[in-house]
Amino acid sequence: MRQTFEVINVKCSGCAHTLKTALKKEFGEIEVNLELEPRQITLIIEESAITALRTKLKKLGYPMSDEDLSTIEGFSTTAKSFVSCAVGKMGS
16 A cells, blocks of 8 residues: 655655665665655555564654654664765765
């Protein structure tokens, strides 16, 4: 089923490139909407795979907007997103 999720810490096309590249193998093609805030990703995904998507997004530093993050987790995901962004800019 085609679903859209709101994600945080996505700032630019470098972040979008990182998401598309890192998620493609496991989840297929990902669309990233940089026009809205919070940013949105859209993909075809089964309900049973959403937990794995959440985990992968959090590891990349781009958790879903409905995640209940502690202060430390929030800082950690923001730091990870800066690294992911830089990597995405180099790869695009």
